[in-house]
Amino acid sequence: MASERLGMAALAWMALCLAAAFAVDRSNFKTCEQSSFCKRQRSVKPGSSPYRALLESLQLSQDSMKLQLVNEVNKVPLLLELYGLQGNMTRIKINELSPLRPRYEVPDVLVHDPPTTWLAVTGRDENSVELSLGDSGHKLILTGKPFRMDLLQGRELVLSVNPRGLLHFEHLRHRKDSFSDKVSSSVGSLWDKIKSLFYREEPKESAPEDGAAGEETEPALPGDQESSEKSTKSEEVSDGPNRAEEELGSWEETFKTHTDSKPNGPTSVGLDFSLPGFEHVYGIPEHADNLRLRTTEGGDPYRLYNLDVFQYELYNPMALYGSVPLLLAHNTQRTLGIFWLNAAETWVDISSNTAGKTLFGKMLDYMQGGGETPQTDVRWMSESGIIDVFLLLGPAPTDVFRQYTALTGTQALPPLFAMAYHQSRWNYNDEEDVAAVDDGFDTHDIPCDVIWLDIEHTDGKRYFTWDPNKFPQPRNMLGRLAAKRRKMVSIVDPHIKVDSGYRVHNEIRSRGFYVKTKDGSDYEGWCWPGSSGYPDFTNPEMRAWWASMFSYDQYEASMENLYVWNDMNEPSVFNGPEVTMYKDALHEGGWEHRDLHNLYGFYVQMATAQGLEQRSGGLERPFVLSRAFFAGSQRYGAVWTGDNAAEWDHLKISIPMCLSLALAGISFCGADVGGFFKSPDAELLVRWYQVGAYQPFYRAHAHLDTVRREPWLFGEENKALIRAAVRQRYALLPYWYTTFYHSYRSGQPVMRPLWVEYPDDVTTFSIDDQFLIGNALLVHPVTEQGAHGVQVYLPGKGEVWYDVHSHQKHHAPQTLYVPVIMSSIPAYQRGGSIVPRKERVRRSSDCMYRDPYTLYVALSPQGTAEGDLFIDDGHTYNFESKAQYLHRHFSFASNTLTARSADSKGVFESPAWIERVVILGAGKPAAVFLRQPGMADTRLDFQHEPETSVLTLRKPGINIGADWSISLR
Structure with a gap:
């Protein structure tokens, strides 16, 4: 027992030393070349896709389309489902038609099943089907051979699915050295000979790779669909030569000292998308990199795999602590999103493509006039699960945010x-x-x-x-x-000390709530307490x-x-592969941790x-x-x-x-x-x-x-x-x-x-050293050692911005050199906005609850402004359950500032009041009057600074929930 304690202490100390080393050991974390499924997926090169859509299998309901895809190399049938969703979204799901066992589909992330809209077939020929996607004005052209989908709005190609033929779906199977695989090989060979005799063709040799570029594919044959289904169920097919897959770690993979048993074999999925007209893509956090995503040609893809990385390196695509498989693309015309709903290890390749554009894309360039347009190609690769992808069609940035959060939920309102x-x-x-x-x-x-x-x-x-x-x-x-x-x-933390005297551990173990090993015992790893169990949080x-x-x-x-x-x-596991849990550990329902x-x-x-x-x-x-x-x-x-x-x-x-x-x-x-x-x-x-x-x-x-x-x-x-x-x-x-x-x-x-906020201003597309809070405040903090100045870009044609400290007005658009000293935090309020503040700062926010507000009114060149203020108790759900809140709207026009309710459903009594109004960009009035319903006008004191054109109105003394107006005369 003493030696066990010593070992636990030593390992915890080793972890502390690793943390204190102040540098990530990159050898602890895989590259794509060291991740067998990523290597296999990446070995599939662009070219003619081996997948064919069986257009004769198409089934159309009011809100969905289903049809079969078949890999013409191995005859494995897949099921493609397409849904038109309300709010200008489309969902695509691809799964095996008859898998050996269910494949993992991500639960609990979507807030509900997204509401659908209608679909209709609006055109058809021998190798394609045209679908209309509800009232969005979008149509989808589905090509049978090779399989691809092109989404258009009018004559404009918005995006393409599988345009480079990189769909690669590794089906569940038995291991090749099993008896059933030997039978499979014999039956498959016999079937090839029968077909060659009946159709007078020579038997094909085994393909070098599932979906390899430039493959010759067999012609579609009567009965192929039925025989494919039967052979999949009995595992009478293979997915390319097994020997090559064995070499690529399909059934077992070792990284450093850790071996992943992979009892289900290769299960990865991959799909590519092309985004014509887009050069700027964003998202797929978390990476310590620039805002605009880089191309990954010649290097590793971006990796999404939650890992504990001590003092991570900057400006590389290594995985970090969290993963959100959402990519956004933006140009001056529209914003799009691709949400890849898969919780397994995922890699994302990004490439820029103009010369390599497909013939279809080049034809559209010609039809739309002008020269070649830029294009970004994106390839998603996940270790397991299914393909479940949402296309968020915008067209504005605000639309994409609304679409994505309609699926996954909005940011909780914090206390x-x-x-x-x-x-x-x-x-x-x-x-x-x-x-x-x-x-x-x-x-x-x-x-x-x-x-x-x-x-x-x-x-x-x-x-x-x-x-x-x-x-x-x-x-x-x-x-x-x-x-x-x-x-x-x-x-x-979610690692629980393995200690028979610890109540929490005993309860979790007695209830069977720990994650299990592949052999069914409780999984244990090392973390801060020493030997630790990991609760299975996937279990409700x-x-x-x-x-x-x-x-x-x-x-x-x-x-x-x-x-x-x-x-x-x-989860972090100090002695686990890549400092995390074994992928073959088991969760509730028998799902592997890899899923x-x-x-x-x-x-x-x-x-x-x-x-x-x-x-x-x-x-x-x-x-x-x-x-x-x-x-x-x-x-x-x-x-x-x-x-x-x-x-x-x-x-x-x-x-x-x-x-x-x-x-x-x-x-x-x-x-x-x-x-x-x-x-x-x-x-x-x-x-x-x-x-x-x-x-x-x-x-x-x-x-x-x-x-x-x-x-x-x-x-x-x-x-x-x-x-x-x-x-x-x-x-x-x-x-x-x-x-x-x-x-x-x-x-x-x-x-x-x-x-x-400025989606048509190309200058803003790569800026990530300054940002906006809401739509009213622009901040360019100082992040350079010894800086004497910063270059601030003020966007907005015909707009003005006010320095929040000096109140100096600046016309936009322009790049402004701003001298800085140690007290400087360059920040600007947008002309046309109203920002509420509380300037009596106390020891905590709760101590300021009853304190008064100051309204900062920044006038636009047209002499207008608007803003709002939300108030509730600051900590309960009463704003939702009992409508106990105030939402106030402020507007300035025609020299009058007006306050009214922005939401009449909310009822709340706040003790706070307005002690000051500061109007930026105002001339000096002769007089200022406060008007409240049912009361005589009240004259207000004011102070005007001609150098900065700042007008300060003193002590209106109005409750924050009251309706009122202030007139400058």
Whole structure:
């Protein structure tokens, strides 16, 4: 027993040392060449597809089309299903017609079955069918041989499916050395001889590869369809030469010291798409790369496989902690999305193609006039499952966001405190340390809402517990924070210490809730506690039990102000292949881990969020931070960019990383302020606080080996700079909250690239060092060491932008050189917008609840502006269940500012009022009058600054929920 403890401690120490090494060991993670299915898929070269659509099998219902595809090399039949969806979307599913066993289809990610629209056949010839897709104006041309689909709007080709013939579907089969395979080979050879005699053709030799370029394919024969179905069921066919597949790791694969048994053999799927007219594609997070995706020709594809990567490298396509298989394409005419619903390991190849365009594409170029148009080709490759892909047809960026979130859900509306500032470290040592940090924020007059505890707060890394020596009275500690109207977040990871004296472990084991090995025993791996079990979060019963553990009588000493952080949920397994779980581990229903790996963290966050909801009887909105994620994770909380480093490039990369996540539906994103690894100098730390103040999730966090870095530890001057940045965040909380509300309602990203608001401005398409918050604030933070200035691009023909600090007006479009000093955070308010603020900043957001608002009215060149404000209690679901909210709309036109309800369904009494109105770009009026219904006009005091054209109206004193107007005369 002692030796076991020693081994556990040694392994945990090794993991700590690996983390402290401050550099990723790339040899721990596969390249495409080392991933056998990726290598097999990539070995299929563009050319004539071996797949033929059997047009005579087409079945059309009111809302779907089904037909069979057959691989003319191995005769395996597939079923193609096509659905027209409401809201300008199309769904394509491809599965085996008669698989040996069911193939995995991703559950729980879609919020519901998407509503369909009608389909109709509008044309047909011997090798193609034309379908009309509802009322969208789109039509689809399905070509039989070789199989491909082309989606058009009018005469414009929007996208093509399988245009390069890269569809590659590895069917389930028995292993070749089994008796049935020997029978299969004999029967297959006999069938070839019979066909050659009956049809006077020579027998074909075995194809060198399933779907290889330039293959000669056999002619369609009467009875092929029926015989294909029968032979698939009895495994009387092969999928190319078995010897080559064995060499490529089809049935067993070893990486370093780990062997994957692959009991089901090769099961990968791949499909390609062409996007004519598109040069800019985005999305498929998470990667530490630029916003605009690069071509992957000559290198590795982008990889989607949730992994624990210590201090990841920048500007490469390596997989990181989360995966969202959504790619967006944008040009000046339209925006498209491709959502590949598959939770297995996935690789995405991106190539630029003009000269290699298909004949069909070149014909369309000719028909549409002009020279060749650019084209981006995208190839998706997943290890298992089926092909289930949604084509989001826009045409505007806002349409694509609405379409995607209609499928996977919108960003949950966080409680207000979650948008404020969070202070974390691995680890605050004990209750006295927590109290000192808490008091430090008050002593130094820096607002803070949340203090975090990492793994050391537990009793021996046993989650849901407290260290009895360091945290003997956690309820008192939480109560002390609550008295200051602050919160705490504690870490609860999904690896459970294997310890017979640990109640949580015993319950999970007794209920059979752990993930199993391929032999049926409980799977164990190494993580922070040492030997650990991994709960099977794919099991709904396990998730329900996990959720129950957050009730106040189960989670010892927990209180209403304690929230949760799920880390290491890729899942991280220190001694596993690629620092994660074996792919042949088994989940509920007999599914292999390979089928659903990227869903694991999604389910952990889901169960935790449900637990926080349930502990309050469904009243309170949860806050859960998760490191791993998948499509739909936005419904359950926030994510961050993982184990970054205190380096300038890591500060810079946090912007495109969060922008990519926002484009893929996950708006609540941030990066560890200051960098997790290493220790930042004062300049880097200050700049990071300034960048973080304008990102959705704002948390400082650090590795336990770094020097302490609370905001007041770097001298008075730097403390003042950090305080100013944090106070800017708090002043803007009303705008942040309103923007999150819009994201919750409509799916629009909170933090967004410039091209989202300016889709026809090509200059914005590659910009990722500046961004918008909502549609009104543009930010270009300083991310270069020793910077004396930044180049800010102000978009919008005929628009104006106002510096939020100096109120100076700038005409757009232009690139503006902005000199900067250490206090500078270049930020601009868009002319024509109204932004609400609260400028009486206090110790926490909750302390500011009753405080008054200031409205910043930035006039357009036409002298107009509009904006809104959403208010509720800031933490419950009453805004939904009881319509307890205010949604106010503000507009300025004809020298009159008006406030009215934006949603009459909402009823809520707020104690807050308006203490000031600041109008940017205004002339000096003779007088200003306030008008309220049923009351005489009231004259208001004002101050006008002619140098900046800023008009300040003092103390209107109106309740924020009242209707009123202010006239400048």
